[in-house]
Amino acid sequence: MACALLVGMAAGELSGAGKALNPPIDVKVLHFPAERSVGDLLVEDESDGWDFFGPAQGNVVVPVDRNIKLTIHLVGPRPDDLSGLAELGPSDLHELSIQSSIRRTPASRPRLKSLSHLTGLRVLSLGNTGVTGQQMESLKSLSSLQSLTFVREHSFGSAGLAALKNFAALEYLDCYTRPIDAGLKHLAQLPNLKRLRLRMGGIRGPGLAYLAAMPRLERLTLWGTTGLTDQHIRYLEGLRRLKSLKLWGNDTALTDASLASISKLAALEELHLVRLKTDFTDAGVAKLTNIPKLRVLGASPDDASILAGMEQLESVDGIALNSRNMKALAGLSNLKSLGLKLDAPVNVSAGNPGSMLSALKSFVADPVGNPVARLDALKSLEKLHIGGWSGRAKCFGDEELALLESLSGLKDLSIPVDGLTDRGLASIGKLKQLESLHLMGMGKNNRLSNRGLNHLNGLSNLRKLSMNMQSKVWLGDDDTPLDLSGLTNLKNITLISIRLKGSDWAFLANQNDLKDLWLNNCGVCPEDGLRYIKDLPKLKHLDLQTVDCTEGDGLAILDGLKKLGSIRMIGHVTDRALGRLPSLPSVRLFDVETDVAIRPATIAHLKQVLPNVRNVNVKQPGAQSRSPMPIQGVSTTRQGRSQNSRRRTRR
Template identity: 30%
Template sequence: MQRDVLADAAPFEDSQAPPKAGLTPREAAMNKEEETVLWRALEQVPEAYRVPLILYYREGQSVERVGHALGLSADAVRQRLSRGRRMLKREVAGFVEQSLERTRPGKDFTLGVLAVLPKLASFGAAAPGKAGAPAARSGGLRSLLGVKQAVAAGGAAFAVIVLAAAFYLYASRPDMSKLASASSHHLILASEPVMEPAQDRFNDSPSEEASLSPLPADEAPTVATEPQQTTGKPRVIHFPEDRFLGTLSVQTRPMSRRYRLGPNYDWFDEWEYLGPAQGDVTVPADMPVRLSVARTALRDLSPLSELGPYDLSGVYISYPRSSGQGSGEAILRHLRGLTGLRILYLCNVDAAGHSLGFLENFRELEELQIVAGYFDNSSLRYIERLESLQALLLTGGFVTDAALAGLGKLQLLRELQITADNIAGPGLTELDSIKFLKLDGAMYGDEALRYLKEMDSLRSLTLFGSTFQLSDKGLAHLSSLVNLEELRLVHMRTITDAGIVHLLPLRSLKLLDLHNNPVTDRGLAHIATMQSLEDLTLPYTGITDAGLACVAELEGLRRLRARGNCPADPTEAGAFTDRGLVYLSRLKNLEELVISSGIGITDMGLEYLAKLPNLRRLTLMANGLTENGLAALATSTSLRRLQVNGPITISGISRLNALRDLEFLRAGPAVVQDYSGLNLAALTKLENLSISCHGEGLRDEDLACLANLTRLKWLQGIGGSALSDRGMAHIEKLTALERLNIRGDLITDKGLSYLANMRAMNHLSVQGNITDRGLRHLENLDALRNLKIDSPYPFSRATIERLFRELPCLNTFNGESIGYGSGPLPPTDDE
């Protein structure tokens, strides 16, 4: 039985602090009225938030002691304190507002409030309280509402008006008519500041967004003079205590990609979840921090202007499409003080005109991405002043070649990805420092490639899209790029075997991507002579075992993607057979292989693949596999990531338990349940797991082996008709999970309770018998962005509104996008 943590606490009305010596009856009456207002408001706050407030402020317990008493983490206590204070403020404000409407205060009240306002200037000079110390016992209402010694002018005005209003309500009562003419002196006494935890910082009033012409001189950002030094010690970032701004991640390992804008074939990048951006956040020593701004914070980003220049390394802002494009001016004016920022990502944001002028002094910005937004020539004129910029991605704008040429001033710019339908190509000739270039647009074609011949620095080139008007003849313009190392020709349906001949002079080429192009085995015969190749992606169709024989001539090949097509008819052989795998077994340097076929690939072919000494990643989709083939793969000493699809069984998957260093495993979507019991308990390094069964699916006992796989970040495809809450209990300790997709006919609200501590979760999909009560268990998942709950029971409007309030990062719910104006919503009667 859970103990009552408030059992020993004195009743609120009986636990008043001893009156100060010399208090007049008027002052004592004011204090009493203040407590009455507070108690009425507290009664309306849900118990989950009321209890931490009382323990922290009335009982004087620390955050740690409150957490211990309630069985919560320190972060959860801070979150509940912050939300509780917000609820309390709403209740007090509503109570005062209703009362003022009834009583219509006269000039005495107005004069009293005006007399208090001059004293606000002196608040800022008060010495701050000790960090983390509970609030002083006197002034319960002021303490809980967040009035501090170092209060900002707006917050102080709110607090004083509330206190003055409380005094007026008291003074206007018939039995206190003699006190109705109280002088402003006593109102000033009532506004005396109280001690508060130093980390509590409030900013409840959203700033008004003024429209901008060219950036005014007085709005210009301050240039940072000192870069952040590595100290080898943890540091603290001070976010508002009462505002949830988003989620934080820290960079724990170096970037694995060669280029910032290049494709990332790793399922997990170098960033790991740290926690919510709220209150004081401790950052591990010398780790860069990235902020992903929450949906609910988009309406007022002014708290970002209070951060230090080097507090954040990256900021990611994405506006929901359902809300229209975000205003670049309204956003970036609040970022202008973050002059030490290195990465800025803006999605669905209008960055045209003078918006980017706020970034003019971002001397250390290295990467800027404006995705699916809007930009124009004016945008580029500001971008060309970002002297440290190394990578630039722009999609969805309208610029001219002349404006594009202006980027040539950026001597450090190495990567550019731009989508624009009105660029013909001349502007590219001025970009003589670019190494990575990705182009997509209707006006690009053979003539545009003519301008690339002068880009001697180019090392990686991607031409993307079926609208790109490129032919075999146009590829001839690339033959002079002798330093080119990567070439991606994606969705180019007009490139044939004849065009491949023009690529033969590219003796430095290491990567060639022919994704969805009509190149055949004949074209691969030309490619076989390009011995510099290390990475090759083949077209979906037109390639057979004969083509793989040509590929096997590339002795230095490390990565091969031969996706082909897995025939719908399970009796078809498919494009590749075991013979093709025999050819590929000659590639002793091969590290990654993706291959798809029909029944032509069998267990025998897998025996050849298992002998490849350096094969680390294997994606195999074939209809001729059995558990014996998986047993052969289990003998590999190098495999780290495995994706397999075919008529395999649970016992076959359990054979993979011998791959102790496996980090990624995906099996399905047609795994057969043979009731042998899944066993993957030895795969303790696993970070990503997906097992999709047909028919009955997985059972509760199959999930038992997952309990110790504490490194898991993604768990998907898990489901079965017999899966219940008992199976959910097996994954309760997997608190590193970021994505979970699970279904079970017997999963209930109790099953969701096992997910309550998965604070890193950002994508969650659950199918079961879930009700309104079950959704309450998800309210602490601060990082949750996408949520899908498939249940036969409808959810009430009040429950959904509450969910939106409690999950400010939530972008989609049951497939529908949530606009940034969706919350917070007023509490409903049933809360």
């Protein structure tokens, strides 16, 4: 059942005698205190993400065929904040997240025993709650638990790890608990654990050898800013069943000694190095060629010819883009994902020709000339990301994009561009399998028009479109209407410094799958342009700069966006316009920066129509942002993302 059909029945509609009524067979009722919200309820969507459903307050009707998640944000010092879960059934929740905004003392720790009746719970996340091993013992009835995450739980200790023996069904464990070596031996008691994530800092090294006794461990992540050295990696040599190793962050460079240890992991299929300092040599990387099943390689040599015999490789990252390396990669027929770095200009089509003399010399001996031409041999390539550029590297232009036309199977393309024109967009438009496109403008030589953007209209599989030109790219040189109507599968649009005219905003019409819309510095979004947003049923995040919203007609029609979770606008947004904002109970973040004064009465109206926003933030001239007091019991969630970055010394 679509969640939209249930919105009117949420948050206390069933009360009193209604509580005894039998709900329809395709829904169920979750019972929470009527007088306060316990937290936020989310319902799993069709793509395994989560949609905000409403506050956990009163009797809430939810669909029976969707997983339910409850997030609780503890803001007060009371230890009994979890008493509101008492009337939940054993399997009412699939996932529970409890996060505290303050560091808990023994007297203020939440009483986790209140969770012990939730025996069908599959996923539990605890953050800064002060949980102890004794408290985890009280939760041993949660026998269905498959995923357990601890964030900044420094009171957990080795006794806490020992208590995990009660959770035999665990498949995933994330320990941000400052574990020590002695405590790691207890993890061998988890017979079904497949994925383990450990925060480094308190582990000297020998304890990592205990992980070899874990019978089903396949994926291991070691992360932190300290405590990851060659010595630590040496103790991983016994993990002969390990399939994936991710090393994330350190303050001491890893050397070839670490690669020698990793080369002994005979079952390893994936090696990921993220923001990692290294001092590897090509000879050290060559040792990894002895791992027979290695498919994903994050430790890349300067000379890619070292990889020539690793025909099983499917993913390589951090290879310098030059003719020698591209020629070496041509023999990797199974390569699907390639990350390249630009240490020198690709060609002489952009920038100062004098600064590219060294690059020209490197091409003289290569009859192909431009190294990008050699990518043609990688017929299996699906993902191409190019980064690591310096001030000397003037990125891709039309010539390089023309050379990519033969990569007909490409699904994910992320490149820095300079000298991009409509001709280059025409080349991209021939990559019919593209699902994700990210263009980063690194100079002032990009010249586009509506006619050029319309070349993308045939990319019917495109789900993510991101164009950040950094400096304005004018699209008004012709009278061609902007037409992206063929991009019917878009879920995310990010346009920065793409100059749009008023009528161009119509390209948003009929984007029925769009979830995220970020249009920044794209020219003035007229109030009439907002009418194209009102019919985007799946939109969750709206970020617009610069907006001209005087009368509020565009805001008044947003009430149909039942999944909208965040609104951010910068521009001319008047008091009258904000006063016409309709009730949006799904919104949890509201941030407006305007150039005119807003009355306190209008702020009060915003608080009323945005009941699940903790802080209504309106920044206006001559005053600090006016925000009502936080609404107790309403939580916020934060998502972070990280990117891999690599150079010879990873950081």
